[in-house]
Amino acid sequence: MLYSLIYGLLTTIPELPIIEQSIRNLFYHVSMWFTMVAMMAGSFGNAISYLSKENLNRDLRSVSLAELGMVFASLGLLTGMMWARFTWGAWWTNDPKLNGSAITVLIYLAYFVLRNAMDDERKRARISAVYNIFAFVMMIVFIGILPRMTDSLHPGNGGNPGFNSYDLDNRLRLVFYPAVLGWIFIGTWIASLRYRLRKLQA
Amino acid sequence: MRKSIASLFALIPFGAFAQNDNIMYSEGKIYVVIAVITIIFIGLAGYLVKLDRSIKKLENEK
Numbered sequence: 001m002l003y004s005l006i007y008g009l010l011t012t013i014p015e016l017p018i019i020e021q022s023i024r025n026l027f028y029h030v031s032m033w034f035t036m037v038a039m040m041a042g043s044f045g046n047a048i049s050y051l052s053k054e055n056l057n058r059d060l061r062s063v064s065l066a067e068l069g070m071v072f073a074s075l076g077l078l079t080g081m082m083w084a085r086f087t088w089g090a091w092w093t094n095d096p097k098l099n100g101s102a103i104t105v106l107i108y109l110a111y112f113v114l115r116n117a118m119d120d121e122r123k124r125a126r127i128s129a130v131y132n133i134f135a136f137v138m139m140i141v142f143i144g145i146l147p148r149m150t151d152s153l154h155p156g157n158g159g160n161p162g163f164n165s166y167d168l169d170n171r172l173r174l175v176f177y178p179a180v181l182g183w184i185f186i187g188t189w190i191a192s193l194r195y196r197l198r199k200l201q202a
Numbered sequence: 203m204r205k206s207i208a209s210l211f212a213l214i215p216f217g218a219f220a221q222n223d224n225i226m227y228s229e230g231k232i233y234v235v236i237a238v239i240t241i242i243f244i245g246l247a248g249y250l251v252k253l254d255r256s257i258k259k260l261e262n263e264k
Contacts, residue, residue: 028238075245079238086234193253200260 027179029083032076033101035183037139039069039191040108044136047129057199059125062132063115064194066108068187073105097154100142107135121202 046062049055080098081091092098111131118124147154 028235028242032242071245071249075242078241078245082237082241083234190250190253197253197257197260201256 027176029076029079031176031180031183032072032079033143034180035187036069036072036076037143038184039065039072039187040136040139042188042191043069043132047132047136050125050129054122056121056125056202059129060198060202061191061195062129064191064198065188066111066132067194068191070105070108070112072183072187073101073108077101077105095147095154097143097147100146104135104139104142107138111135 043062043065046058046065050058050062080101084093084098085091111128114131115124115128118127
């Protein structure tokens with residue numbers, strides 16, 4: 001399985017961009033966020049599974065995925081700031097999506113603080129699984145729902161329906177979706193490395 | 203502050219001095235893309251180095 005993940009990683013790279021200019025960031029910046037949502041969804045799934053089966057490995061998987069999600073979220077924020085500086089003219093704007101994602105990052109930071117505050121394994125696993133469910137729902141609200149209800153600089157928000165409003169033509173899609181899949185593979189792969197390390201440490 | 207960070211990124215591809223935002227806006231803003239890729243690479247590499255360190259720590263304990 002590990003090999004298939006690595007092959008998934010290798011095949012996506014040659015498919016990356018040969019199109020226009022700054023829109024190429026679609027493949028990098030946007031796929032960071034897609035991957036982050038995928039990581040958090042995996043973390044959420046494992047948290048639920050821990051609560052029903054009480055298997056500590058599920059808890060370890062859940063943290064590792066959330067950690068990778070945080071890595072992708074910070075990369076998404078930093079690349080977004082870079083892109084925003086030269087498109088919108090400022091590193092940070094009061095765009096609902098920007099503030100929503102910043103709040104999401106803070107919510108997940110609190111998740112790690114909460115985990116580190118507890119010593120008892122079972123208790124830590126249960127409480128952080130419950131918090132994880134809360135954090136995931138808040139993430140959906142803050143980056144998935146609220147920005148769509150107000151005006152935003154991001155495409156697909158404030159009335160315009162999702163993806164078609166970009167110039168996301170078929171050539172872009174052809175690169176974008178494999179890129180997202182590839183990043184999700186890389187993310188789950190590194191998360192599984194992190195999980196194995198955690199298991200050895202436990 | 204803004205200018206200094208921007209010019210730092212502008213300096214990477216050219217090695218020239220005192221070129222502020224202009225390079226970032228030139229050539230259809232392609233340097234923005236380069237900066238974004240650089241950030242992602244540095245971020246992931248940094249995370250992997252961190253992972254490497256904790257693996258090493260575990261190896262030394264044995």
